Amino acid sequence: xxxxxxxxxxxxxxxxxxxxxxxxxxxxxxxxxxxxxxxxxxxxxxxxxxxxxxxxxxxxxxxxxxxxxxxxxxxxxxxxxxxxxxxxxxxxxxxxxxxxxxxxxxxxxxxxxxxxxxxxxxxxxxxxxxxxx
Amino acid sequence: xxxxxxxxxxxxxxxxxxxxxxxxxxxxxxxxxxxxxxxxxxxxxxxxxxxxxxxxxxxxxxxxxxxxxxxxxxxxxxxxxxxxxxxxxxxxxxxxxxxxxxxxxxxxxxxxxxxxxxxxxxxxxxxxxxxxx
Amino acid sequence: xxxxxxxxxxxxxxxxxxxxxxxxxxxxxxxxxxxxxxxxxxxxxxxxxxxxxxxxxxxxxxxxxxxxxxxxxxxxxxxxxxxxxxxxxxxxxxxxxxxxxxxxxxxxxxxxxxxxxxxxxxxxxxxxxxxxxxxxxxxxxxxxxxxxxxxxxxxxxxxxxxxxxxxxxxxxxxxxxxxxxxxxxxxxxxxxxxxxxxxxxxxxxxxxxxxxxxxxxxxxxxxxxxxxxxxxxxxxxxxxxxxxxxxxxxxxxxxxxxxxxxxxxxxxxxxxxxxxxxxxxxxxxxxxxxxxxxxxxxxxxxxxxxxxxxxxxxxxxxxxxxxxxxxxxxxxxxx
Amino acid sequence: xxxxxxxxxxxxxxxxxxxxxxxxxxxxxxxxxxxxxxxxxxxxxxxxxxxxxxxxxxxxxxxxxxxxxxxxxxxxxxxxxxxxxxxxxxxxxxxxxxxxxxxxxxxxxxxxxxxxxxxxxxxxxxxxxxxxxxxxxxxxxxxxxxxxxxxxxxxxxxxxxxxxxxxxxxxxxxxxxxxxxxxxxxxxxxxxxxxxxxxxxxxxxxxxxxxxxxxxxxxxxxxxxxxxxxxxxxxxxxxxxxxxxxxxxxxxxxxxxxxxxxxxxxxxxxxxxxxxxxxxxxxxxxxxxxxxxxxxxxxxxxxxxxxxxxxxxxxxxxxxxxxxxxxxxxxxxxx
Ligand SMILES: [Mn+2]
Ligand SMILES: [Mn+2]
Ligand SMILES: [Mn+2]
Ligand SMILES: [Mn+2]
Numbered sequence: 001x002x003x004x005x006x007x008x009x010x011x012x013x014x015x016x017x018x019x020x021x022x023x024x025x026x027x028x029x030x031x032x033x034x035x036x037x038x039x040x041x042x043x044x045x046x047x048x049x050x051x052x053x054x055x056x057x058x059x060x061x062x063x064x065x066x067x068x069x070x071x072x073x074x075x076x077x078x079x080x081x082x083x084x085x086x087x088x089x090x091x092x093x094x095x096x097x098x099x100x101x102x103x104x105x106x107x108x109x110x111x112x113x114x115x116x117x118x119x120x121x122x123x124x125x126x127x128x129x130x131x132x133x
Numbered sequence: 134x135x136x137x138x139x140x141x142x143x144x145x146x147x148x149x150x151x152x153x154x155x156x157x158x159x160x161x162x163x164x165x166x167x168x169x170x171x172x173x174x175x176x177x178x179x180x181x182x183x184x185x186x187x188x189x190x191x192x193x194x195x196x197x198x199x200x201x202x203x204x205x206x207x208x209x210x211x212x213x214x215x216x217x218x219x220x221x222x223x224x225x226x227x228x229x230x231x232x233x234x235x236x237x238x239x240x241x242x243x244x245x246x247x248x249x250x251x252x253x254x255x256x257x258x259x260x261x262x263x264x265x266x
Numbered sequence: 267x268x269x270x271x272x273x274x275x276x277x278x279x280x281x282x283x284x285x286x287x288x289x290x291x292x293x294x295x296x297x298x299x300x301x302x303x304x305x306x307x308x309x310x311x312x313x314x315x316x317x318x319x320x321x322x323x324x325x326x327x328x329x330x331x332x333x334x335x336x337x338x339x340x341x342x343x344x345x346x347x348x349x350x351x352x353x354x355x356x357x358x359x360x361x362x363x364x365x366x367x368x369x370x371x372x373x374x375x376x377x378x379x380x381x382x383x384x385x386x387x388x389x390x391x392x393x394x395x396x397x398x399x400x401x402x403x404x405x406x407x408x409x410x411x412x413x414x415x416x417x418x419x420x421x422x423x424x425x426x427x428x429x430x431x432x433x434x435x436x437x438x439x440x441x442x443x444x445x446x447x448x449x450x451x452x453x454x455x456x457x458x459x460x461x462x463x464x465x466x467x468x469x470x471x472x473x474x475x476x477x478x479x480x481x482x483x484x485x486x487x488x489x490x491x492x493x494x495x496x497x498x499x500x501x502x503x504x505x506x507x508x509x510x511x512x513x514x515x516x517x518x519x520x521x522x523x524x525x526x527x528x529x530x531x532x533x534x535x536x537x538x539x540x541x542x543x544x545x546x547x548x549x550x551x552x553x554x555x556x557x558x559x560x561x562x563x564x565x566x567x568x569x570x571x572x573x574x575x576x577x578x579x580x581x582x583x584x585x586x587x588x589x590x591x592x593x594x595x596x597x598x599x600x601x
Numbered sequence: 602x603x604x605x606x607x608x609x610x611x612x613x614x615x616x617x618x619x620x621x622x623x624x625x626x627x628x629x630x631x632x633x634x635x636x637x638x639x640x641x642x643x644x645x646x647x648x649x650x651x652x653x654x655x656x657x658x659x660x661x662x663x664x665x666x667x668x669x670x671x672x673x674x675x676x677x678x679x680x681x682x683x684x685x686x687x688x689x690x691x692x693x694x695x696x697x698x699x700x701x702x703x704x705x706x707x708x709x710x711x712x713x714x715x716x717x718x719x720x721x722x723x724x725x726x727x728x729x730x731x732x733x734x735x736x737x738x739x740x741x742x743x744x745x746x747x748x749x750x751x752x753x754x755x756x757x758x759x760x761x762x763x764x765x766x767x768x769x770x771x772x773x774x775x776x777x778x779x780x781x782x783x784x785x786x787x788x789x790x791x792x793x794x795x796x797x798x799x800x801x802x803x804x805x806x807x808x809x810x811x812x813x814x815x816x817x818x819x820x821x822x823x824x825x826x827x828x829x830x831x832x833x834x835x836x837x838x839x840x841x842x843x844x845x846x847x848x849x850x851x852x853x854x855x856x857x858x859x860x861x862x863x864x865x866x867x868x869x870x871x872x873x874x875x876x877x878x879x880x881x882x883x884x885x886x887x888x889x890x891x892x893x894x895x896x897x898x899x900x901x902x903x904x905x906x907x908x909x910x911x912x913x914x915x916x917x918x919x920x921x922x923x924x925x926x927x928x929x930x931x932x933x934x935x936x
Contacts, residue, residue, distance in 0.1 A: 300680030
C-alpha cells in the first residue's frame, strides 16, 4: 500500500503544514538537503497558488515506487475558477504574483514530472513528481 | 595630486595583479566588502577582455574626489583590433566568452559610470567609475 | 529605516528565532523574505555578506577559517550576482518585446481577419493558434454571389515573425484575386504572385476548397498542403483528402489538379495545417489515426465545439507547448 | 568523477588553500570557478549546501547555531535559484527570438532594399540604423528615364516589429506608383493607399524629393516629416527644409504643397528621420544646431563618409542606446 497524506489549504497556516508534511516525506525517502528544500519550495508555490487564486483546495503527498526508483508525488487540487489560458501561465516571466522565476514554470523546473489539467469554472489539478537519484 | 597607478596586462598573472591593486584602492577608500568584490570583479572582466581580445593593454586605477564624494575610476586601454559593433557588445546575452551576465554589460551594471570609445584597428578605451555612498 | 535595512533586520530576526526553535513556520518566513529581497533587487552577494555579519554577531568567537571561507563564497556568488542582474534586465526586455509582439499580432489579426460564413446547409468551425508569438498559418473564407463558399488554408514554411511578415505580404495578393474562380485557378494565380514577390527561400503550402450548396459538391486543389480528411458519416469512416500539387513559390508555371467529393448529410470535411498532425508528445509524433479518433469522440457536437475540443486535447498531450502553428477547420453538412 | 564533482572538489581546494594563504590569486580562482559552475548549471542553493558541508569538514566542532543558520540561508537562496533557472530559460528564448528577428530583418532588408544611384552631379550618402531589432524607417531612391532622381524618406509612427510589419505592407503601394510623377502627387497617391489599407492607428510621415540634374532644382513635399536641412556652401549656412503637410493615413483627400530650391556646387540637401534630431543624451535632447555643427565638421568628406561619421558621433553621445530608428541621407552637388 502506498503512503498518501493530504492537507486542506484554507489559510496561510496550512501552507506551513503542507510544507512540513512534504519535507518530512522527502526526508524519509532520503532526499538530500537541497532536494528537500526544492520539494518544499514547489509545494509552497502550489499551496500559495491555491490560496491566492482558488481560495481553497487540497494538496496530497504520496510516496511512489516504480521500476526500482522511489519518489515523491504532489497532487494539488482545487475547485476554483480554473486557468483561462494554461499556455500563458506556463510562460516564463508571466507570473506577477511571485518574484522572478516563481509560479508554475518555477515548480516545473524544480520537479521532474509536471502535469496540469484545468477547466474553467471547474478547477485545476496539478500533479508533480520528483524522483530520488 | 590624485592617486593613479597602472598595471600592464600581458598575461593572466597581470589580471591577478590588477585585481589586487583595485581591491587595495577600494579598501583604502573605505568601500564595504561587497563593493570591494564588485569593483574587483569589474576590473577582472576588463582585464580578461584585454587579455582575450586585444592580447595586451593596460589598466589604471585612480582615486577620484569630486563634490565632496570619493570614488574609484578604472581606465582600461588597449591598441587591439577595436570593437566592430559597440551596440552589439553592450547587448545582454551577447557575450559568449563569459558566463551569464558577464562581459561589458555586466561591468556597466556593477559600476556607476561607464564610457567606452572604440575605433576599429586603433583600440578600445573603457572608463568606469564607482562612487562611495 | 529604509526597506533594505528592514529586510536585513527581518533576516536577522528569522535566524535568531530559528536558532531557538527550528520549525517550518520560520523556514516559510525565509521563503517569503526571499521573494521580498528579490523584489527590492537585493543581490545574492549581499545576502552572503549579510549572513556573514550575522554569524559574527551570533558567535563572537567564530573561527577565522569560517570567516575567511566566506571570502571565497562571496567571490563565487559574484558570478551569480551578475547572472541575477542580467536576468532583471532581460526580463524587462522580454516584457517590452512581448508588448511589441502583442501589437504586431493584433495588426496581423486585423489584417488576416476572416468571418465564418453562415450557411443553411453547412456548419463551420475554425480555430487557429500560433505556436509562437505570431502565426505563419492563414485561413480565409469567401462567399461569392452564387452562394458558393471558398475556403483557403495556408502555411508558410517557417514560424514566428518572419512567417508573419511573409503572410502579410501575400495577403495583398489574395485580396486582389477575382471572385468566382475555381480552386486550381486560384492556386495557379497565387503561385505566380508568390514566385515573383516573396523571398526566394519562403515557400507556402495552401489548400483551396469550394463548396456549392446547390449540389453539395466540394471542389479542391492543394499546393503541397497537409491533406485533410473526409468523413463519411454513413460508413463512419475517415479518408484522406489527398491532392497532388507543388508548393507555392517554387515554379512559376505550376498547374494544379482539381478534385471533387460529394457531401451527404452529416459528412465532414476536415482541413488542417501540419501543426495539427505533427503534434509531438513525449512519445513522439501522434499518428493521423489518433487525430481521427479524437475527432470521432466529439462528432455529435457543433463544428466549432469540435475544433475547440480537439485543440484542447492536443494542447494538453503536448504539455501546452505547441511546436508549430495549429489550424483546424471543420465543415459539416447539416442540411 | 563527473564534472560537477570535479567543480565541487575545486571549490573545496580553493577554500583550503585560501585558509592557509589569503591571497588574490585564490580569489581570482574563485571567480573563474564561479563561471564554470554557472556553465555547468550549478544552482546557488547547491553552492550554499556545498559550502555548509565544507565548513563541517573544516571544523568538526562547528557550533549548532552556525549550522542551523545555513537552513535559513538555503531557504532564502532558493528564491535566487528560481530566478537563476528562469534566467537560463529566458536566455534561450531570447536567443531564439533574436535568430527569428534576424531572419525577419533580412527579409525586410531584401524587401526594402534600394540602390544609391550614381550621378555625375550628385554625391549621395545614406545610413539607416534601427533602434530596436527592426526598422520602422524607410528610404528609397528611384531614377526615371529623364535622369531625374527621386528620394523618399519615411518614418512609421512606432518602432520595432509592428512598424516593420506596417512598412512591408506599404512597400507594395510604393512599387505600384507610376514613375515620373511630381513629389506632391506621389504623396497624395500614397496617402490614399495608406488611409485605405493600413491599421487606423498607424501613421506614416514621409518626405519626397526629386532632383533634376539638368537645372539642379530640387523639388520636395512633406507629409508631416521631420524637416531636413539645406546647406548653402557659399554663405556656409544651414536652413531648415521646412514643408507643410499632414501625415499619411489621416485624411483621404489631403493635398500636399510642393517646394523647390536650387542647388549650387557644393550645396547640400540633408534628409533625416526624427531619430537623428531626437537623439537623447544624459543632458536631454540635442539641439538641431548641434547636429548642424557636427555635420559641418565633416563637410569636406564624401557624402557617405559624412553620414557615417555623424552617425558614429551621435551613437556615442547617446551611450550606444538609440531611442528611435536613425536615418540620414546627404545629397551633395559636386558638379
Ligand atoms: Mn508554418
Ligand atoms: Mn506548419
Ligand atoms: Mn518610427
Ligand atoms: Mn522616428
